[in-house]
Each structure stands twice: as structure tokens, then as C-alpha cells.
Amino acid sequence: MKATLISTTWCGPCREFKKVIKKYEEKHPEEPPFEVVDGDSREGCALLKKHDSEGIPTLVITEGAKVLHVEVGGLRLAELERLMQGCWRKADAHLAAKERKRAGAKKAGAKKSGARKAGAKKAGVRKAV
Numbered sequence: 001m002k003a004t005l006i007s008t009t010w011c012g013p014c015r016e017f018k019k020v021i022k023k024y025e026e027k028h029p030e031e032p033p034f035e036v037v038d039g040d041s042r043e044g045c046a047l048l049k050k051h052d053s054e055g056i057p058t059l060v061i062t063e064g065a066k067v068l069h070v071e072v073g074g075l076r077l078a079e080l081e082r083l084m085q086g087c088w089r090k091a092d093a094h095l096a097a098k099e100r101k102r103a104g105a106k107k108a109g110a111k112k113s114g115a116r117k118a119g120a121k122k123a124g125v126r127k128a129v
Contacts, residue, residue, distance in 0.1 A: 001068070001091040002032065003084070006047050007057040008039045014057040017074035024080050031084075034059075063091040 005021060007014030021034050037044045039056045051060055051070045059071040061084075068087045075083065 001061065001063050001087060002035065003087075004035045004037055004047065004060045004062070005057055006037050006039045006044050006053070006060065008044075011039070011056050013074045014039075017057045017059075020075060020077050020080055023077055024084070027077075027081075028084075061087045063094050066094055068094075 005017070007018065009015075018036070025031070025033055037047060039045070039048065039058075047060065048054070048056075048058060051058065051067070053070060053072050055072045057072075057074055059069075059075075060067065061069045061071075068090045069083065071083065
């Protein structure tokens with residue numbers, strides 16, 4: 001899971017939210033650090049546009065290509081902790097669903113392969129494996 005904060009140095013709420021994020025990171029060192037992107041940079045502007053955000057600070061939480069949450073405005077520490085817990089649950093569920101899908105595809109591929117071999121035997125065809 002990746003958390004990206006889009007903020008600027010001149011924005012008061014951004015500076016306050018960065019302090020909250022720093023406290024969160026100190027309290028949860030086992031989690032990956034937040035990425036901070038300058039909202040005035042091309043990358044920051046592109047991220048704001050991509051996530052339909054017109055305000056800063058904007059926090060974007062993703063798991064791979066899946067957007068789990070977009071939060072515009074700052075949060076208090078307790079609010080950020082609740083948000084991150086919920087996003088970790090969503091990320092875990094997303095990864096579990098991907099694994100089930102991948103396992104199902106492998107199983108289906110094995111069944112097809114087995115059916116082809118059985119069909120070849122019935123037809124009297126020897127297939128090199």
C-alpha cells in the first residue's frame with residue numbers, strides 16, 4: 001500500500017498535516033513512509049488532476065493501480081489512524097482477491113491442459129510432454 005501526500009510549503013493546513021503524518025510514522029515504524037509530492041510541481045498537478053482534487057493537502061492511498069481512498073484536507077492523528085486501518089483492510093482484501101483470481105486461473109489452465117492430454121489419448125495420439 002502506498003500513501004502519497006500532495007502538499008505545498010506555503011499552505012498552512014499542509015504544514016499541519018505533515019506534522020500529523022510525522023507523528024503517525026513515528027508511531028507506526030513498521031509501515032512504509034508516506035511519499036510527499038509538491039503540489040506546485042508538474043507531478044503534483046498531474047496527481048491532483050488525476051484524482052479530481054482541487055484542494056491541498058490531498059492524501060491519495062493506493063494498492064498497486066487501485067485507488068483505496070482520496071482525502072482532501074488535513075486530519076487529526078486519530079482520524080488518520082482510523083483511515084489507514086481501513087485502507088490496510090481494503091488493501092488486504094484486494095490482494096486476497098487477486099490471489100484467488102490468480103489461483104483460479106492456474107487451476108483452470110491445469111484443467112484445460114489435462115483435458116487436452118486426455119483427448120489426445122482417446123484419439124490415439126501420443127503427445128510429447
